Amino acid sequence: MYAWPASEVPALPGSGRDLRIHDTSTDGRVTLEPGPVARIYVCGITPYDATHMGHAATYNAFDLVQRVWLDTKRQVQYVQNVTDVDDPLLERARRDGEDWVGLAERETALFREDMTALRMLPPQHYIGAVEAIPGIVPLVERLRDAGAAYELDGDVYFSVAADPHFGEVSRLDTEAMRLLSAERGGDPDRPGKKNPLDPILWLAARPGEPSWDGGTLGPGRPGWHIECVAIALDHLGMGFDVQGGGSDLAFPHHEMGASHAQALTGEHPFARAYVHAGMVGLGGEKMSKSKGNLVFVSTLRREGVDPAAIRLALLAHHYRSDWEWTDAVLQEAVERLARWRAAVSRPDGPPSDAVVEEIREALADDLDAPAALVAVDRWAALQQSAGGTDEGAPGVVSRAVDALLGVAL
Structure with missing residues (x-):
């Protein structure tokens, strides 16, 4: 699967x-x-209802991680999946009377367009769950053969007891895990499971649902967590630097994925750091597909909103915070973009060295993008009020804002 073009x-x-x-x-x-x-x-993403502002905020956070690393003169190996077959996608396709493949392809294409418009750096490997199935099946077979997985009515479940480090990612107690499992795609109340928290690795073929050759597992399709594990192990190996996503993925997705990988390899940890972005709300509730309270990047773009302003609206909030999308948030970003563009359009300005270092320091400090914006605001205010004599300053600031914040002035 191809990703999207990279901005310079x-x-x-x-x-x-x-x-x-x-x-x-x-x-x-x-x-x-x-x-x-x-x-x-x-x-x-699971490709339906893309790309809402919650998506955009998450990928903006990890785009900043890449930009900080690139600024240290490192290369970045970035991998992202697309869950292009899963229960929520199939349910949406049935609800709308649409072919699930067509729905996934359309929404993935829209996601690519939005990521390009927002100047998100693309992954080097962009892998769909369907194309990963040939690599997933052997992993499930290995877990089963090692006694870390078991069959239940044709389905295959992972035994969380197989990983002594289970629970270390999310640090939740058993009851909290059970509640979140039920809310987030698990089936803790299914009879016959060894542990209510055990997640599914391979779902046996159901009538009317897509399935693939599972070798000794029989026809079926993969569970959610093993999909990401197979892709990550294939392209990054164990002990990679950052596992990222929204805060709602800490459990069960990242917890289960880590345990799958650790049981498979006997190594720990799966990732050196687990980094999670906060949730974006609208009208007092978390922005979510189930509630339908979504603000879409594509809708704003069609209405003529500059994608750079959308990105500035995201950057105005610390990536770990939960926050509300409002018209005022967007208007503030539009006005900030206008001020910055006016400031860098002048032929000279206040010295730029300090502002570049302030942006760097802010981002290195747990991706403090709001502090970075304030640093540029101060420089722009000085430029507008007093100007300067450094002919190269506007160009340096413009390049720094582009390179480190992903905003083209």
Whole structure:
């Protein structure tokens, strides 16, 4: 599966700082010190109702991670999946009387368009669940043959007891896990399971649903968590630098994925840091497909909103915070974009060295994009009020905002 075109990232003088970021598994800051190639896996969309502002906020956060790493002169190996077959997608296709393949293809194409417009750097490997099935089947067979998985009425479940580190990603107690499992695609009340939390690895073929050759597993389709594990292990290996996604993925998705990988390899950890973005709300509730309270990037673009303003609206909120999308949030971003563009359009300005270093320092400090915006705001205000004598300053600031914040001025 192809991703989307990459926008050019301008080179900046000097070098960036190593990223200090909040790790869910330790509930504290860790300093990421990757090798020459930094490795990141970010969980992708289930392609229906794309791309809403919650999606955009999540991918904006991990785009910043990439940009911080690139500024340290590292290469980045970025992998993202598309869950192009799963219960929610099939349910939406049935509801709308639409072919599930066509729905997935259309929404994935729209997601690509939105990511391109927002100048999100693309993954080097963009992998759909369907195309990953040939690599998923052997992993499930290995888990079953090692006693880390078991069959139940033709389905195959992972035994969470097989991983001594289970629970270390989300740090939740058993009751909280059980409640979230029921809310987020699990089946803790199914009779016959060894543990209510055990997640499905391979779903045996159901009438009227798509299925694939599962070898010794029989016809069926993969569970949600093993999909990402197979893709990550194939392209990144164990111990990659960042596993990323929205905060609603910490459990069960990232918890279960880590346990799958650790049981498969006997190694720990699956990822060095688990990084989660906050939720975006609308009208007092989390923006979600089930509630239908969604604001779409594509709708705003059709209404003539500059994608750079959409991106600035996202950057105005710390990536880990839960926040509300409002007309006022967007209007503030539109006005900020106009001020910045006016400031860099002048032939000279206040010295730029300090503002570039302030942006770098803010982003290295747990991706503090709001602080980075304030630094540029100060420079723009000085430019508008007093001007300056540094002929190269507007160009340097413009390149820094593009390279580090992904906003084209």
